[in-house]
Amino acid sequence: MAQHALTAPTPSSFSRTTRDARLGQLDDTSFDLLVIGAGITGAGIARDAAMRGLRVAMVDKGDLASGTSSASSKLVHGGLRYLEHRQFGLVFESVSERARLGELAPHLVRPLPFFFPVYRKRPRPVWQIALGLSIYEALALYRVPKRHQTLRGARAREAFPTMNPDGFDGGVVFWDCATDDARLTLATARAAHDAGAWVLPYTEVVEFVVHRARVGGAVVRDRFTGASHTLSARVVVNATGPWTDRTLGLRRQRSRLLRPTKGVHIVLPADRLPLGATITIPREDEHFVFAIPSGERVLVGTTDTDYDGDYDSVQATAEEVRSLLAALNGAFPGAHLGPDDVVGSWGGLRPLISPHGDHVDPMAVSREHHLVEDEDGLITIAGGKLTTYRLMSAEVVDRVARRLREDGMHVGRCPTAAVRLPGGDGIRWEGDALVTTGPGGRDADAELVERYGPDTARHLRQAHGGRWLDVVGRAAREPALGERIVPDLPYLWAEIDHAVHEELAVTLEDVLRRRTQIQIRARDQGASVAEAVAERMGGLLGWSDADRQAQLDHWAGCVAAQESWREDWSDADEDDGQQEPDG
Numbered sequence: 001m002a003q004h005a006l007t008a009p010t011p012s013s014f015s016r017t018t019r020d021a022r023l024g025q026l027d028d029t030s031f032d033l034l035v036i037g038a039g040i041t042g043a044g045i046a047r048d049a050a051m052r053g054l055r056v057a058m059v060d061k062g063d064l065a066s067g068t069s070s071a072s073s074k075l076v077h078g079g080l081r082y083l084e085h086r087q088f089g090l091v092f093e094s095v096s097e098r099a100r101l102g103e104l105a106p107h108l109v110r111p112l113p114f115f116f117p118v119y120r121k122r123p124r125p126v127w128q129i130a131l132g133l134s135i136y137e138a139l140a141l142y143r144v145p146k147r148h149q150t151l152r153g154a155r156a157r158e159a160f161p162t163m164n165p166d167g168f169d170g171g172v173v174f175w176d177c178a179t180d181d182a183r184l185t186l187a188t189a190r191a192a193h194d195a196g197a198w199v200l201p202y203t204e205v206v207e208f209v210v211h212r213a214r215v216g217g218a219v220v221r222d223r224f225t226g227a228s229h230t231l232s233a234r235v236v237v238n239a240t241g242p243w244t245d246r247t248l249g250l251r252r253q254r255s256r257l258l259r260p261t262k263g264v265h266i267v268l269p270a271d272r273l274p275l276g277a278t279i280t281i282p283r284e285d286e287h288f289v290f291a292i293p294s295g296e297r298v299l300v301g302t303t304d305t306d307y308d309g310d311y312d313s314v315q316a317t318a319e320e321v322r323s324l325l326a327a328l329n330g331a332f333p334g335a336h337l338g339p340d341d342v343v344g345s346w347g348g349l350r351p352l353i354s355p356h357g358d359h360v361d362p363m364a365v366s367r368e369h370h371l372v373e374d375e376d377g378l379i380t381i382a383g384g385k386l387t388t389y390r391l392m393s394a395e396v397v398d399r400v401a402r403r404l405r406e407d408g409m410h411v412g413r414c415p416t417a418a419v420r421l422p423g424g425d426g427i428r429w430e431g432d433a434l435v436t437t438g439p440g441g442r443d444a445d446a447e448l449v450e451r452y453g454p455d456t457a458r459h460l461r462q463a464h465g466g467r468w469l470d471v472v473g474r475a476a477r478e479p480a481l482g483e484r485i486v487p488d489l490p491y492l493w494a495e496i497d498h499a500v501h502e503e504l505a506v507t508l509e510d511v512l513r514r515r516t517q518i519q520i521r522a523r524d525q526g527a528s529v530a531e532a533v534a535e536r537m538g539g540l541l542g543w544s545d546a547d548r549q550a551q552l553d554h555w556a557g558c559v560a561a562q563e564s565w566r567e568d569w570s571d572a573d574e575d576d577g578q579q580e581p582d583g
């Protein structure tokens, strides 16, 4: 590989070693801020606060992004739905953040065409949809990759020949963005670490520390060793997403802020459903099923149901898979998609504010997020979405700063709008291509394509941004790491080493589900490579044979849960595939 790749600087380590060393020092360290939860919200708060100079610790009972922040539709979007309700402020906020995130992390905010089809003037006539899109683009101050395009009659059928022609009036093509939610969270957490925050995954808050009726820290438990530590902090923020009420409950006060609902996605091979754009298939309840092209796969979701099951294992049911397949078969009647086409699935809980919750004013429900400061000083942030996480984080840290200023501490303003996320330097979109502008520039891109092929080259740039050099540098030093892990997916073995050393991957599941998406994209969910990946990780992390087997057993349990819907699938479900689109 090119010389620049071999000599690329290795960033400072972000690994289990750093985590363990810091955990050992917790009892003797005091912090300005403890953030509970390392989803996108917690990571955003930790980054913002650390960049303002605060001493920050962020803990999560699992991996970074192991909650809802790896279970979204993976879109960075303005929310067309808000337009329907004339919530122009919300749309403006979201589309502005979409543009901002595109500047801060171009690799993680991928422009994507969408097609909004109209059947028999439903959900609205084509001209009304087009008008809505004009407003959407105006609110974005026209910072969109391309302007929308109205397609009617034959032109629409030509552009989308596999769509159901029955009653098809045409529709509108417009642009929004896709992301990798877990990697966006990871990049944000990494930025927090680089700014000095202590990032401690697999560290669960089991109790609050309370002095004179004020929350002053928490007792945390190392999920690997069981050891407890006391973490002291002047301010504590609860950013535990769907677990918000449970975390509040650790103070033995019953609180109800949320009414989480469940959303499920399925993954199909792209050759079974070739799409030139994300198709928005309207459902009866004003929501959409998105069919999102994503490299060699199509991601399809979501459903929306109430949930009272296990928050730590939210899985698709046969009924939910059936309803998504039915929506697809209605929109694409020639596709004849069935359960055997589904290679993976995931479920997540929306941390929605309950309109009947404690301390909730009705505006909070429409604003999507809610910030509460209790009498004992605990600050809780709940709700929100990936797209606006940076703004939400700034609001929380402003509140934290106000508290610290009361104690005489100087805290600056939010600096996050102008500083790129890790990987965001040295890369930018030119038309439909993400190109390297850093060391090596276009020559490096050309070499990357020549060496690894266009799919892997695209994947490396999109996943790692300007830091792809670090990944291929590892492959240059050890050529076997330049091979693909799974033949029809673009991931390289070098990414396993990178994940362990630079991305705080600690378990096999961290690597197979969130640093890569092998678990939801591989036709066998990664079963044929899991042992080899565990072997490699074990070598890097010093696992014994028993450790390695425990990792494999845990991961196999995760996959069994993910795939459990198949056991409940019945022939009756399969017959129900040909439904008209709801629109």
Ligand code: FAD
Binding pocket: 036, 037, 038, 039, 040, 041, 042, 059, 060, 061, 062, 063, 064, 065, 066, 067, 068, 069, 070, 071, 072, 073, 074, 075, 076, 077, 203, 204, 205, 206, 239, 240, 241, 242, 243, 247, 262, 263, 264, 302, 348, 349, 350, 351, 383, 384, 385, 386, 387, 388
């Ligand atoms: P989480 O990511 O759930 O993080 C909370 C963390 O707290 C978890 O990691 C958990 O392990 C940790 N935790 C809990 N209890 C404890 C404890 N006691 N000690 C330590 N840690 C603890 N938004 C968009 O912008 N675009 C989309 O396309 C989109 N699609 C979505 C689709 C679905 C189906 C869903 C469910 C949501 C979607 N969202 C989308 C919304 C977005 O995903 C969420 O708002 C966001 O991920 C919530 O992040 P969070 O950090 O608040 O929560």
